[in-house]
Amino acid sequence: MAVKRVVSPEIFGYRLVSRAKSPVISIILLALLIFFMFADSLISSMSLPSAAFTEKEDSEVLQTPKVIRKIKSDVPSVPLNVSKQKKIIQVDSDNQNSLVISSSGVREERRIGRFRRKLPEFEIFRSDDLTKRFHGRVLKFFNQECDIQFFMTWISSAGSFGRREIVAVESVFKAHPHGCLMILSRTMNSKQGYRILKPLLDRGFKVLATTPDLPFLLKNTPGKAWFDEMKSGKKDPGEIPLAQNLSNLIRLAVLYKYGGVYLDTDFIVLKSFKGLKNTIGAQSIDVVSKNWTRLNNAVLVFDMNHPLLFKFMEEFALTFDGNKWGHNGPYMVSRVVRRVEGRPGYNFTILPPMAFYPVDWIKIGSLFKMPKDRAGSRWVEAKLHQLNGQTYGVHLWNKQSSKLMVEEGSVMGRLMSEHCLLCKHIYSS
Template sequence: MFRLRTISLWSFAGISILLIASYVTYAPVSKADAQLRPFPQEVKCPESLSDARNKSRITTQGGRIFFLETSERTIPNFQAMCAVESAAITHPNTKVTVFMKGLSSQTLPLPRNLGFSFLSCFPNVEFAPLNFKELFANTPLSGWYTAVEKNEQFSDFPIDSDACRLAILWKSGGIYLDTDFIILKNLENLTNMIGMQSLYTLNGAFLAFEARHRFIKLCMEDFVNRYNYWFYGHQGPQLLTRVYKWWCLIHRLRDRKECRGVSILPKEAFYPVDWQDWRKLFETISRKDLKVLLMNTYGLHLWNKKSQGGQHKEGSMIDQLEAEFCPETYKLMKMCL
């Protein structure tokens, strides 16, 4: 009886191990985690970048362009790679910085993956650690973040990003961009500006401000004083909208497009495709119609929350723009996907 029980226990243990091994081997992984996993960790720099301008000509005068990754992820996906490449090639003499929470000041060298290897080919692109505590120090956001650390306040990645972009703009100035942009034109002539998402709402996916601008300080103060974790967009687009209305003493955005040194750009500047129409990004469009649509556009926002996972059909809007404005990322996508 004892021998039979022992055999049964060993059989059960063996089956359990096999089941666990099968799960580890075959369990599905998210697209975000799997996208770059099977790809080469390093890539030879494209020949098109061999004659890139000397780094000595790259400047942060007047601010830099910056992107944020407020999660712990340190694997730039193709969408982020395209955003950074398009910004880098339209601003060859401007420093483009990607701040990442997953990096620390001791993270040397950078993690080995395709995204880092490829983007490091651009002489004006750099990666930097994102330390929330240091960033929020000496800003109105410091107390809020202390409460978050003590679990006295809720937060999430989008809200963290809303806070970080304001703090960096306050301290350093420059141009902030979401990683779901394709940049089509140079943005350096845009200062103290916000883009309209609609007739009723501003959006912070693009922000361009001088350092220590009073408007940004008011945004940080509103962020804390009217903090609401539970309503999506309350700390982002809605915050910018209500602060701008107070700044200009208006009830409707259309009443003032510029006041007290801050301007709002029409929706075609960065949001020519409404978030409700995100599927149009993946529909076929003629070159002529695309040119007309984007005639007054600096950068196309892709509404990643809705559009991620969409099929990039040849001849679609997103396919044509990636091929033209982030051509090296486009080649890698075609090779790897």
């Protein structure tokens, strides 16, 4: 076997020097030898810390995979079948749902607790001499040769019954000089409320604010059990103001008990309702099929004891949700009518949006703006012609328009001016 000889640089350099004949060449070769030896030593010393850093870095990078591999090695490497995967997902979903339900349950309990503490402040639940007189006052009031009987509700303070509401009341009597209007309201059944209505009373119009007797109104109706639960503080009122939902129920109960026309206080009447009977209005329709897509309860015209009103109250009580706007109002009447429409025993008429809701709530602001140019003026005239010809009244969507000023020359300004009686401060409402 041949042996390979390794010659060190020192020996190789010595041989070169010893073989050199010229002293100059010897010096050059010696210098080169010293340089190579110094460079080799320097490179060796620099490579040590570099190697140490690289080793540490590699160790840190590799450490995580090692841990991961350790975790994985503890779990059997058997793939989950679909049923097991579904079970795991279902467990996670159940846990998440239970957290949501638990959280909503806590919120509900807190709301009920707050509501129970504030119950004494809700005068609408109180029974006293005013509520005891309710039924007698209703019978006496409507026994005045009323052409048609109207109802409104007002659960806010008397001081907040402003110009917009006054114009709505005036428009009722402009179209029905011999009609009777009852406002169901404890706050308006007061000296302040009387002062607000006195200008109309002085002119001979029949308007009365009276405190409703809710237990009496709801007796023998599906709304009675709901009201008793709410009054006892056992039911969650939800986040929506309770006054709004009480108004939704009261209007149904008072029409069921006495019959007539219910109007929201943000509704401007344009012409007589005398020809209407058992009527509800569509808020929107499908542009292709022309079928209604949503109804609204801001205007209701029904005979007493009408079965549809009973169904409305039943739906209200069974599906009440105080956290969804409109759920117990427009959406509620839409749900019920969709189920009973066409069934025998329910005789009622659904009018198109032009009857009561000619302008959608999103676009109601356009009626409050004065025209800016000739084209705008023509649009105002065309809109007024359309409304006065086809519309019983205009719902103002007060939630959307209450802060809008009525600008002079606007559609709304013209409507209010033409259908008011006292016609005070139209453009400051």
